[in-house]
Amino acid sequence: MHASKTRSVRPVTKPRWIQKLRLRLKELNFIKGPLHYYTVVTSTQSEASKLASAGGNEGTVIIARKQYEGRGRLKRKWRSDPGGLWMSIILKPKFYMGKTHLITLLASLSVVRSMDQLSISEASIEWPNDVLIGKSKAAGIISEAVFQGSELKHIILGIGLNVNNQISRFEGELLRDATSLREASGHLFKLDEVAFLILRNFEGLCAEAQQLNPVNLLSHVRNRMGTIGKDIVLTIEGKDLKTQATDLSPDGELTIKEKDGALRNIRPVDVEKLHQA
Numbered sequence: 001m002h003a004s005k006t007r008s009v010r011p012v013t014k015p016r017w018i019q020k021l022r023l024r025l026k027e028l029n030f031i032k033g034p035l036h037y038y039t040v041v042t043s044t045q046s047e048a049s050k051l052a053s054a055g056g057n058e059g060t061v062i063i064a065r066k067q068y069e070g071r072g073r074l075k076r077k078w079r080s081d082p083g084g085l086w087m088s089i090i091l092k093p094k095f096y097m098g099k100t101h102l103i104t105l106l107a108s109l110s111v112v113r114s115m116d117q118l119s120i121s122e123a124s125i126e127w128p129n130d131v132l133i134g135k136s137k138a139a140g141i142i143s144e145a146v147f148q149g150s151e152l153k154h155i156i157l158g159i160g161l162n163v164n165n166q167i168s169r170f171e172g173e174l175l176r177d178a179t180s181l182r183e184a185s186g187h188l189f190k191l192d193e194v195a196f197l198i199l200r201n202f203e204g205l206c207a208e209a210q211q212l213n214p215v216n217l218l219s220h221v222r223n224r225m226g227t228i229g230k231d232i233v234l235t236i237e238g239k240d241l242k243t244q245a246t247d248l249s250p251d252g253e254l255t256i257k258e259k260d261g262a263l264r265n266i267r268p269v270d271v272e273k274l275h276q277a
């Protein structure tokens, strides 16, 4: 026996909020973890994707304190300083109907509902994938589907939420357009509580989607969209289009009213930017 020579391996110290969150995930039905935490990572989306390809379970959660190359929709960079919630989840939804975007909308709804529960007022969904507080962006959501042939292997849902991170350090457009829970409320939040609420709300919506068909949940999404009935500017292929948002279609597309009164549905993938006129 060489017990005396055996070095004890020091466990990697995880922040307390991660330890708490890990325990709380046991209360959930399918987003139970494992929970992987990284101090610094390129992107939690990439880590989640690697884990999923290696057979990672549905409900695996990946969180990072900081991302070097957090990514947003349309290959945009997502600024991810410490203090925010940068999280990806591996999903294999049974209710998936070839519409990855519906997952994004359900996740947006779960973020908005979490903000209500955290007493943040004026939270709304800005189609296609943002959550605003007032007029400023607090969260961005991305859903990336991976296929093998025509078979869906998994979806990586990424949620980036400015929680306690300092927005005053953002530059340019981000400084103008971004906010955080801290900025909106004037106090700090427990990241484990914020993450847990979002995951629990999202899981509840997934359960409903499985029973009812996700399309039936879109009325809840529509009710929380700040843009319906408003004049908006859509940027499509680099050109600004002034129009009016009239509805959310059963496919999760944005229905707009053309100048001649005709209604047209816009796909999320075609929109570079949306803002209220």
Ligand code: BTN
Pocket: 042, 043, 044, 045, 046, 067, 069, 070, 071, 072, 073, 074, 076, 078, 080, 085, 086, 087, 088, 129, 130, 139, 140, 141, 142, 158, 159, 160, 161
């Ligand atoms: C967007 O607004 O276009 C979506 C932003 C999504 C950011 C999150 S942060 C956690 C996850 N990891 C990433 O690299 N991106 C998502």
